[in-house]
Amino acid sequence: MKSWIKARGEGGVPGCSSAFARRSLATRVLGRYRLGESPWGRPAATAPVMPGRNKAASASSLDLPSREQEGDSSRGAKARAPQDESDGEGGDHGPNPGLGDPEIVKSPSDPKQYRYVILQNGLRALLVSDLNNMDGTPSVMSSDGEDEDSEEETDEDDDSGAEIEDDKEGFDDDYDDADECDSDEDLNDPDSDLEELTDKDEVKKRARTEKQSAAALCVGAGSFSDPEDLPGLAHFLEHMVFMGSSKYPDENGFDAFLKKHWGSDNASTDCERTVFQFDVQRKYFKEALDRWAQFFIHPLMIRDAIDREVEAVHSEYQLARPSDSNRREMLFGSLARPGHPMKKFFWGNADTLKHEPKIYKIDTYTRLREFWQRYYSAHYMTLVVQSKETLDTLEKWVTEIFSEIPNNGLDRASFDNLTQPFDTPEFHKLYKVVPIRKIHSMNITWALPPQEHYYRVKPIHYISWLVGHEGKGSVLSLLRKKCWALALYGGNGETGFEQNSTYSVFSISVTLTDDGFKHFYEVAHVVFQYLKMLQKIGPDKRVWEEIQKIEANEFHYEEQTDPVDYVESLCENMQLYPKEDFLTGDQLLFEYEPEVIADALNQLTPQRANLILLSAANEGKCHLKERWFGTQYSVEGNIKYWSDLWASDFVLNEDLHLPEENRYIATDFALKAPDSPETEYPVKTLSTQQGCLWYKKDDKFKIPKAYIRFHLISPLIQQSAENVVLFDTFLNILAHNLAEPAYEADVAQLEYKLVAGEILLGKFLFTPAVFEMIIEQLKKTYFNVLIKAETLAKKLQFLPLVHPCPVQFRVMDLPNIHLLCKVKTLNKGDANSEVTVYYQVECLLWMHMEEPCFDFLRTKQTLGYHVYPTCRNTSGILGFSVTVATQATKYNSELVDKKIEEFLFCFDEKIKTLTEEAFSTQVTALIKLKECEDSHLGEEVNRNWNEVVTQQYLFDRLAREIDALKSLSKADLVNWFQAHRGNEGKVLSVHVVGYGKHEGDAEVPSSSDVHNACSEIPQLTFLSACTLVNITSIKDIKAYTSALNVLPYHKILK
Template identity: 30%
Template sequence: MSSTKMGTVERIAEDLLKPELDDRSYRVIRLPNKLEALLVHDPDTDKASAAVNVNVGNFSDADDMPGMAHAVEHLLFMGTKKYPLENAYNQYLASNSGMSNAYTAATETNYFFEVAATSHSGDEKPDTPTSPSATQAKGPLHGALDRFAQFFVEPLFLESTLDRELRAVDSENKKNLQSDMWRLMQLNKSLSNPAHPYHHFSTGNLQTLKEDPEKRGLEVRSEFIKFYEAHYSANRMKLVLLGRESLDEMEEWVSDLFSHVQNKDLPQNRWDDVQPWTAEHLGKQIFAKPVMDMRSLDIYFPFMDEEHYYESQPNRYISHLIGHEGPGSILAYIKAKGWANGLSAGPLPICPGAAFFTINVRLTPEGLKNYREVARVIFEYIAMIKEGEPQQWIYDEMKNLAEVEFRFKQKTPASRFASNLSSKMQKPHPREWLLSTGLLRKYDPALIKEALSYLRPDNFRMLIVAQDYPGDWDQKEKWYGTEHKVEDIPQDFMADIRKAYETTSANRLPDLHLPHKNEFVPTRLSVEKKEVSEPAKTPKLIRHDDHVRLWYKKDDRFWVPKGTFNISLRNPLVWATPANVVKARFYCELVRDALNEYAYDAELAGLDYSLGISIFGLDISVGGYNDKMSVLLEKVLTSMRDLVVKPERFSIIKERLTRAYKNAEYQQPYYQVSDYTRYLTAERSWLNEQYASELQHIEVEDVACFFPQILRQNHIEVLAHGNLYKEDALRMTDLVESTLKSRTLPESQWHVRRNVIIPPGSNYIYERTLKDPANVNNGIEYLLYIGDINDAVLRAKLLLFAQMTDEPAFDQLRSKEQLGYVVWSGARYSSTTIGYRVIIQSERVAGYLEHRIENFLSMFQKTLEEMPDSDFERHKRSLINRRLEKLKNLGSETSRFWSHIGSEYFDFVQNEADAANVRSLTKSDLIQFYNQFINPQSTTRGKLSIHLKAQATALASTPQQQKTQLLTRLRTLLEKAQLAVDADRLEAAFAEVEVSSGDERLIVDTMKTVLDGMGLAEQQTKQALDSMASSVGVELKHIGIQPKRFEGQSGQTVNGFGQEAVTYITNVPEYKARLNVSAGPNPVTDISEFEDFDAKL
């Protein structure tokens, strides 16, 4: 116990069960106001974090105001009594290497942030403990925590931000409207019991949160405040705090900052007296039409709530068997029949008191035709499981694997760690077990049998998703518009299901059986730990000849019995043409398909592999527990070498690839836009539509003849990293050579990556119309070319500029201007060049988005020039901390090494070089950088914009609608100039004007007629018309009309030129042919300096 002004702080637990290598200290406390907190002391962390999970979510929304909880989540960020500036919190985090986010779920709302753990930059030595600055000043965590705590003490719900944040919620909802995940989730919810909050529309939109409530006479701000006051209480809050500070100091901070959160002693949110589905919702088959080309069968069983069964977790036994992919499994059988591409199974917790168990099958075209047979096989397998007693050896195997995973669990990013744990604290786990909730502690066969009893024919419904079946959908879901049809499962079909459920071993399909014992369970888990003064920053080349380059590093940092063996088989054929790319991808899919049953056991045992293509050739990776790594590697290599292309599997995978390429063009615009940027900036790159076109003509013999050419001759690049000895690395490399028996590929034939150079003074725009006819969102990537990626000083300037504009761009373009939910800015790295980019997804047309980006960049000139030195230095320190952030686990170091090897610059210490270069930059350096590369008035900057245009749009679609919108906007402009214009007068003046023509002169002249008739002073009229002339083009773009500039109009200058300076790219090969290309990668350090053939590692 410890005492505070507010009362006694109760210490709940300190001896938390933790992983073997966890060097953190933990303490769980409860404040006098019943807020519970987990304090985590990590002496070495460079990122501190906090998260608060509140036991209230969208299930608590008012029935007639869906989205309330989500809206409140947004509004809490917008200023508090102690820190009233709406972006004070995010500004503070941005200047201290931080970030924040939040999410709203069914019964919880989770807020979290991370920030630099210390106030000094990563390459500086901290103050000594005896120095005044060390004893008096508190680090960035305290400042962030103070601002964060005020969300729960006294938020302002600022009136000035209300409309903007509700529009942000609306934009977030519109982002999801064409997402099948969201559409199908809401369909299930909408087709549920209206008396249960599962029925709610969770996100909310402008209609539900503003327009409809206001029509009912509600003052929406008051409603949100009432929701907050009714549901936010200290006893419903769980806090996790991670930092370098001692547990005692953190306890003092939490007590000081969070004891003021009001405790209303609210009960836990539960809905025990009602279920999401009643009898009338079961026994149904629901057919739904997706946006993407996909086919699936989902079976849903109302299931037991396992909240209090945390020791035995019976669902895991059932999920393991039904979701198994090895021999004897459901998937193995239906895949052999050609009916399925994949299967998954597991629980879906809904809320305390309710859950589902779901089985998802990804169907082939034949599987769709036979979905009844697929369902029958599933119920026959369930019958097999329930027929006998649960098998303890299966449970013990799962228990053993869970213990191994927990024992060697590595650190995760700070904010993810805090957010996840704060959510777990809402569950009734013993606090000593908070870190180990994945362990299986108790074998309870009776409980497994009880859980199995929920999986029966009178307790399920099914969802069949396909674009072309049955075709007669007769309903549309209210919130997302998903076409669907609901009907009772036909009697003959239900009879087949009951029959399957009642089968015995005598008449069951002989191909179905329980899995065999997993031979990949790791047994050798020792790690030879040798202390080093400092971990090695680079791998070494322990073999380097014409055929093989083997990079190696034995782990000296994380000490886990894991490793990774990455291979790149370099062959220029793979990336020579779009057809070759498709054939290579086809080959990889066929190999993975052939290996699926074998490799599944390895995956369960923490050992995985991947096989894919890159611009260099084929990439293979085997990683996980190193005990049986070479066994899996050998199987992968022999499967690659000996692949037989079977026509029946070829057809299934061809159909799958066809859908994949098609669906890629139905992704959200902000996903797609980067593909187009890559297409326009890489010397050799293609689009999904080009791959799809080639795929149509590829047959079995094409793939069968192609892959031996790749394997026959190549250069082998290898990275062996982790708990591996030098001999292990050399032996596995020999295995690659001896298995594939390839010839050496001369270096002169290696593919060289290069990028086109966007020349100074250029202003390119590339426009594409999105394929999805129902997507209302447009997208833009606005890219400014900066220069050579290997220019370390230029790279540092770009990174610092990106750091300085990150929060202001988001605040201006998203928060204030509400252009869209997706707004992102930052550095863009290509193979050999770097640039600065802004990405926005919005209902507004791309031309208008471009104008607003230009406006932001123009405004930032003043921000930069007037930036106080202290703010400039804070930005530098924040960036340095980011570049020097510690690696969290072995996999992150492997990824870093492999990325630098693949770049061919071999710049393994790039982050440290960046930090050093940033430290020496001055504000004048950044002003010069801005004027040369960023300033819209610059004649030396090069710009490329990609505009993705929606077919469907929320903007006006008819000339009359466009006119109405424009007149509304013109009236707003005049009102800002304190000129009130009668709406009828305005409409009468524009009655015969064709606004949709975009004729700016005609619009301004018509406005002059209106103003002349108002009897205004001549100077007042002139000022209003001058303002109108400079703004009307932007207003036309805003409603989707391309303006026509009139003669003599100066307008906005872009890149030193007028509007006519824009070059629209209509022929990409021709555009690329006109531009210079960069040099290929040149190693930062001579590769021979990494050679260490005799190292005793």
């Protein structure tokens, strides 16, 4: 279990916004720190629950312990080292060859089989066979997978790999830290999830998450190993290994191969680890493994590709700069002792990898190859493969393919001698920071000795649970009553930045109200009072056992997770835990050792803390600047009163105490016998004038879990902009009122969330102070959404609500011309631009388009880090778009628009010459994708719920789409694309333009140097097209759209 607990807030705080006032599990799993993701305080949208897997006899499964058994294990708290090469060799499976490894402890709900092998070159591999069905019985082998060796296909035109970017929201700070809110993106129209099919709806989601086969490899080296004169080299190498291999030299071949068979891949760089993962349809898994393994056997990394890929790394860095969490992380790392790797610049950019090496005559190409030879050694690597194959087959494949990875025989890089990196005078001070967003946030951080080896006790998780609690007696409960705080997070996300071999972070982040900001010292004092109370009473066994029970319940009845995510997590676990704890080490609590907990707890004192206060009110008062991200900050010691108070034996607060016993922890997991015949799809069991009820009995996963969803429809909500804001306010006040009484049930996995349109009726009271607090935070939330270029680009298509009007689902019918709407970004000083070209298409078209789009616009043209096509369903009106995120310091948005058109012209020629065999392969891949079974109950629920919310009720939509695909011809696709691409096509280009020399900005201010007041009403600045021809520019969205025809909402029922 990741030890990051958040107390939820309201009014624009994480998950609470225009569309959502969301509540979910209080225990959050943070995304691992990636170069390209926010490393600090990034909560997942929900805590992943891994779906109901039944017991398989071939491996050990964990039974729920009784109260007497819990915590009484004879095993010590200190972890054993992860299995090393002397622990065993591949192929030795004891008396049960062909079966799983009985030493690997797994959930009783897990039907998969596991085997751990060590290859002769030292690579350690975990084989995962998911041949069994949910009920534990073997599944029938499909004809296309009975004999992979005899059915291998070769693709002469698909010869290697190139890294795919993260999802377009990859490291965006729509969730990027605790104080910034979890998802301003949620302010998007709730129907937007239905519009962007590629990334948010069934097509992209299923493509990325339901692969039958997946693999992940973790290299035990990362950015800590960067040389001092080449910052970012580890991250750059992670990019470069994708650019072709000796066996498959085509630069974009691996990506093309995966896309052809509906696969995906990615990679990420952490402080001490680098992870690569991919998934693909099972029939092509062996060939994909061979292609992928060449990255580690003999990557080309040719000189010609270096400059181009440096631009991709630089674009990634530029996209990360406007993130407050990334900026705070860089500032935090700069406080480490000289010589500690945390002071390094992990991201890398064009200066560190290209320009400065040229000045100092550093051969980046040679150093890159030397870095690969030193750190990409087989004995540092852990591999996980998962497929519907037997364990013996998987072992054969892994042995044949991965034994070729070289072993350099050198000891693994170690940094465990560099402990206490933050025991410096600079660390123990107050830092005031000017943020990008309009937020008030206080972050209190301690750097503890490394805690990874206490994973069986999980002391930080115990402390996090209490600090992040929001029930009676908690820190947040008291701060809410004073209207000082909206949200609170506490703990450690187990990212490389927060936990590594040199230190472990414990951090508390409080999202402050305007009044809370004025009293931030008092807020800090409440936090210190609570910690002192915990230190005084010591660890509490009852609380620890409650946490243990909740985690054990979740593990015992876990739902299956997406294969590609599952293997990624396991390959990192293999670097940290011994074999028997590969599946349990990051989740379960094993031993209650109060002295271990007390040791960590007693270090959380004011004198050892670092305080960072982020607020726009710091503007003009911060005259220092961090080197890499340009963060403006000031440093000051605590004022004398607080320094003296915190150094003394200050008085405790009687309002702060341990939470009461949680009465909501489940104890009865028996499934109820069905009282009606089972049905394949939901059935309507009740219909009245007021509404209807749909019901579906779970006959597939058979886990003790239920979903209940209400869609309460009111025409008043969206009649005007004022009504929308009033409803936002209502939802957020409601979430505020429910937070404390519902918290215990929430953490016991009785989850709820409030979504615009889903209203909990009943007693609704609030104070004027709460109202003002919510209103002020909503202003900040709205503003923080609009300053993001990609969000503004989406919103420009909507007609402003000026006068109240009847609400209907409507879409503007675009004229048969090329329209351009070009505006300046609202975030002054932000260089990032977003260009989207929209055509008013089908999933199959997107399948053909994604890989060549990435190859042309990113790999070859290096226009930006995020490049993607998107299929859109806008209230039943289909379309497609191509989006490029670039920087105004590098390219003019009109040039990017031209390049998109150039790509589409080339793509037109490509599909004309597409062979019938290639077309048939893509159609078959999409059919196979749609035939994939749901991986967990929530996925089935979401698909059926979408039919209810859109009032289409086509629960067998996938089956109908499969039938339609079977009758589709290549000519249909070509004719359709050409019809929508010619002079009669309906095209809308939306440019949100950043600040930079290529957009005519002579002097570009730093993001921290400009003032964006959330109290000001943002005004769009419309720009004219200078170089685009045959374009009609829009200078007034309201005036232009008022003259267009309106298309009614169209239900897709055939």
